[in-house]
Amino acid sequence: MLKLSRLTDYAVAALVRLSAAEGVETSPGIAAAIGVPEPTVAKVLKLLAGQGLVSSTRGARGGYRLGRPLASINVAEIITAIDGPIALTSCVEGATGMCESQTLCPVAGRWDPVNAAIRTALENITLADMAQSSMPRGLRLNEVA
Amino acid sequence: MLKLSRLTDYAVAALVRLSAAEGVETSPGIAAAIGVPEPTVAKVLKLLAGQGLVSSTRGARGGYRLGRPLASINVAEIITAIDGPIALTSCVEGATGMCESQTLCPVAGRWDPVNAAIRTALENITLADMAQSSMPRGLRLNEVA
């Protein structure tokens, strides 16, 4: 259904929350703030830390801190951090031998332009755009398209 | 993983095939042409027919015919026909009572601009664009973005 994973949703919530906190916040603290079970939030934060979107401090009184300002984080980065590279995974996945009927299949690498288009669209939306709940939809669209 | 369903892939293959056939072609015929099991192809074609992307003729010597030229069919239409409306289905799905912590959850309708951006990106790619296997990638991208 072209859906993104729920974890990505949590990631956005966590990042926005971290931005509001303006400092170090622990995983349990964030979990309580956004209303999501702690282990799940921890998992998301680990993934985000792996991509440098948040920086972590270990030990007591440690926690997570926003790696960059919201305006410089785009949606594509978050999705990539959580779900892996953005690709519509039809035949393109490098599945060896999966498509032995390549002579028949006329859809060889044809989704590539679609993938690219989606990627650029997502790269042009920053977390700062999503953070404003007022959401001036029509206006923002023209920036993207 | 932001992936689209495999059925959508089949749909594109079937439509391109129908365009090449330039006339009526049966469901088994298309299945053989694109190398996909017949029942699955039949399912896809029914979905496409429901949205008017292909027109069907029943009875013996019947079959499917392309509803419109490839250039006037965009990717968003196909995805919508197969997978339903394009929406990243986080909280937005109208799930009543699913998000009882709305006061906490700061991700209310925030994915809407993202959905819209993806939708417009997909609407700007036609099947004719996908049909050319040469795929001048960088050029086409600028048309979209």
Next chain:
DNA sequence: CGTAATCAGGACCTAAACCGTCCTGTTAAC
């Protein structure tokens, strides 16, 4: 008029992916 071919529409089952949890190890403050 009957038979065969084809689409229409739904029900069903299997399989895979995701979500969420837990466990163990490492680091740093008190």
Next chain:
DNA sequence: GTTAACAGGACGGTTTAGGTCCTGATTACG
């Protein structure tokens, strides 16, 4: 030394999509 927190991986339950099949309706052809 103890406690609080992140790091990283492994595991099971649930959901969703993919694929198949069956029955009915429609039309060409003999």
